[in-house]
Amino acid sequence: MASPDRRTLIADTAIGLVAAVGLRGLTHRAVDAAAALPTGSTSYYFRTRTALIGACYQRLAELDLADLDDFAAFAPSGVGDREADRGAAGADREAVAAALAALLHRWLTTGRARQLARFELSLEAARTPELETDLHRAGLGARVRAAELLGGLGAERPEEAARSLVAWTDGLLYDRLAGALSRSGPPPDLAELTAVTRRMVDAALA
Numbered sequence: 107m108a109s110p111d112r113r114t115l116i117a118d119t120a121i122g123l124v125a126a127v128g129l130r131g132l133t134h135r136a137v138d139a140a141a142a143l144p145t146g147s148t149s150y151y152f153r154t155r156t157a158l159i160g161a162c163y164q165r166l167a168e169l170d171l172a173d174l175d176d177f178a179a180f181a182p183s184g185v186g187d188r189e190a191d192r193g194a195a196g197a198d199r200e201a202v203a204a205a206l207a208a209l210l211h212r213w214l215t216t217g218r219a220r221q222l223a224r225f226e227l228s229l230e231a232a233r234t235p236e237l238e239t240d241l242h243r244a245g246l247g248a249r250v251r252a253a254e255l256l257g258g259l260g261a262e263r264p265e266e267a268a269r270s271l272v273a274w275t276d277g278l279l280y281d282r283l284a285g286a287l288s289r290s291g292p293p294p295d296l297a298e299l300t301a302v303t304r305r306m307v308d309a310a311l312a
Contacts, residue, residue, distance in 0.1 A: 115141055116148050117165035120158055124226055125219035134158065156236050163231050166224045167244030173217070174251050177209040198259055203307045207300040210275065214282055214294040221279055248272055256310055267310040274306050 119141040123131050132155070134148040141147075152158040213221050231237035249268045256271065257264035282288060 112143075112147070113151055113161065114165065116143070116151055116158075117161045120148075120162045121166060121220060121223045121227075124162065125223040129159075129226055129230060132158065132162075156234060159227060159230055159234070160237050160240055162223070163227050163237060163240045163244065166220065166227065167240070167247060169220065170224070170244070171247050171251070173209060173212065174248060177205050199307055199311070200304070202255065202259065203304040204300055206275075206303040206307070207296060210278065210299050210303065211294050211296050213279060214299075218283060222283055225280060225284060245272075259307075259311055261311050271306060271310040274309075278302065 116137055120132060120137050123136055123140055134152070134155075135145065137143075137148040137158070138145050148158065152161055228241065231241040249265070249272050252268035252271050253261075253264040256267045261267040282291065282294065
C-alpha cells in the first residue's frame with residue numbers, strides 16, 4: 107500500500123508547482139524534482155496526470171476544510187440558540203464576521219499560493235468528468251459548514267444563505283488574488299476585511 111505521507115508530500119508539492127507556474131508546469135517529473143524524490147515516484151503513486159490533479163484537489167479541499175473548522179471554532183457559544191436576544195445575536199454576527207475576516211486574511215497572505223492553485227485546479231476539475239466528484243465533494247463540504255453556522259445565527263434558509271456567502275467569499279478571493287487590480291491594490295488589511303465580511307454576513311442573513 108502507498109505511504110500516506112509520500113502521497114501527501116507529492117500532492118503538496120504539486121499544489122506548490124501549480125501556484126508557481128500554472129498547470130503547464132505540472133508534470134510527474136517536475137513533481138519528483140521539486141519534492142527531491144527519485145524519478146518515477148510520482149507516477150508510481152499517481153499513474154496519470156488526471157490522477158495527480160485529483161490528488162491535488164482532494165488535498166486542497168482537506169486543507170481548506172481544516173481552515174474552515176478552525177474558523178468555526180471561533181464562533182461564540184451562543185450561536186445555535188435561536189432564542190438568544192437581539193443584542194446577543196448582534197454580538198454573534200460581529201464575532202462570525204471577525205473570524206471570517208481572519209480566515210480571508212490568512213488565505214490572502216500566508217495561504218495565497220494555495221488559493222491560487224485551488225482556482226486553477228478548479229477550472230481543470232470542472233472540465234474533467236473524472237474529477238467532477240472531487241469538485242462537488244469539496245464544494246459541498248464548505249457549504250455544509252457555512253449553512254450550519256448561518257443556521258445557528260438564525261438564517262431561515264441556511265443552505266441558500268450559505269451558497270451566497272461561499273460565492274461572495276470566492277469572488278472576493280479571486281478579485282484580490284487574480285483580478286485585474288490584484289497586483290496594484292493595497293495589501294490585505296484585517297480591518298477592511300472585517301467591514302466587508304460584516305456586510306456579507308448581514309446580507310446572507312437578510
